[in-house]
Amino acid sequence: MKYPLIAAGICLAGMVHAETPVLKVYTYDSFVSEWGPGPQIEAAFEETCRCDLQFVSAGDGAALLARVQLEGARSDADIVLGLDTNLMAAASETGLFAEHGQTADFDLPIAWEDATFLPYDWGYFAFVYDKETVSNPPESFSELAESDLQVVIQDPRSSTPGLGLLMWVKHAHGDQAAEVWQGLSDNVLTVTKGWSEAYGMFVEGEADMVLSYTTSPAYHLIAEEDDSKAAALFEEGHYLQVEVAAKLANSDQPELADQFLSFMQTDGFQSVIPTTNWMYPANEPEGGLPKGFETLIQPETALLTAPEDAPTVRDAALEEWLTALSR
Incomplete structure (x- = not known):
């Protein structure tokens, strides 16, 4: 039964x-x-x-x-x-x-x-580096292009940080964006499909810098008690992601x-x-931000393309990026 x-x-x-x-x-x-x-x-x-x-x-x-x-x-x-x-x-x-x-x-x-x-x-895109290996971080895209630093970035066709970088360069440099990319082409070690792959290469020491966020060093500081990572502050300003x-x-x-x-x-x-x-x-919690966030760089200029204009800007920026990196 x-x-x-x-x-x-x-x-x-x-x-x-x-x-x-x-x-x-x-x-x-x-x-x-x-x-x-x-x-x-x-x-x-x-x-x-x-x-x-x-x-x-x-x-x-x-x-x-x-x-x-x-x-x-x-x-x-x-x-x-x-x-x-x-x-x-x-x-x-x-x-x-x-x-x-x-x-x-x-x-x-x-x-x-x-x-x-x-x-x-929300956050700001930035190039993150290790202070123990990069003692003089670039303060602009032109300084990065003039350096021997190798960076890992993400593909703008599959990654929002990758697309954000295109919009950042285009917003900051306008008609000169193509020239900026030509200068940066030698610094780009590789282009990954997504953020995780790129950041993984950076933390493994395969690149000097990685496209990420101004907030990324907070992870190392809070989760790993490691203050060796920092985000480079660029004089052009930083592109905002929401x-x-x-x-x-x-x-x-x-x-x-x-x-x-x-x-x-x-x-x-x-x-x-x-x-x-x-x-x-997007809504700051009642307890505020965790200790360590106060150490992060604060861009003086926030760059952002209006959402309705983004598709047109993206098409032009993508063509400039593809042309520069294919040479």
Whole structure:
């Protein structure tokens, strides 16, 4: 008589599991890594949502949009987390994303009123170096080009930092951007598909500098108690990145997606960002930023191309980059 009871119990457990709603969030590789924010955010959100939050790694930031475009309305994603202002216009043109309906104030260097995309963190792009091996870091793109330093950068066609670098050079140097890239071409050791590969090469000592963020040294200082890493402060200013999330119009879980976007603005999400994603949170937590962030460089000039202008600027900048690096 035990076997029917056991079978009934298994059946009931299966039914309960099947009724648990699943929210799928496409994001970039480092977000879902064991040291990234994904695991902590998943645990915190599942405590309140009575759901199964599943982060799906889809390459680096720019690769997210390409995947969603390829899948179209058939995508299993409910939310895409990891686009930025340089990709927002292109994402909007797909017609795949829905308005979020959220109201919130953000701790950002810029005003935010977009109806589709919600910010969750921000930072400035920078070249990170080891103070023990680079004693005289460059203070501009021209000084970098004149040096013998070898840098690792990311591909702008698949990586948001890579695209951010193109926009940085173009915004800072305008019509002279092509010449800047010609000068930098000898300094580029290699171009990786994403940020994780590039930063890994840097920490292994394979390059003098790596394209990353002004906040990256905070990881080494706080997590590793290592103050040997720093970000070079450039006189041209630094390009601002605001990372965003948005829900898919064809989501199977629109209410749950809205719940996640609301949760994204709370301390349960935002307090995790500084010491896992190593960026500034879009809403500063009640306890403020962790000790160590006060040591980071602060760019005097913030550079940013308006989201609606980014696609046109990107096309010109990409052509200049490809031409310079192919020579």
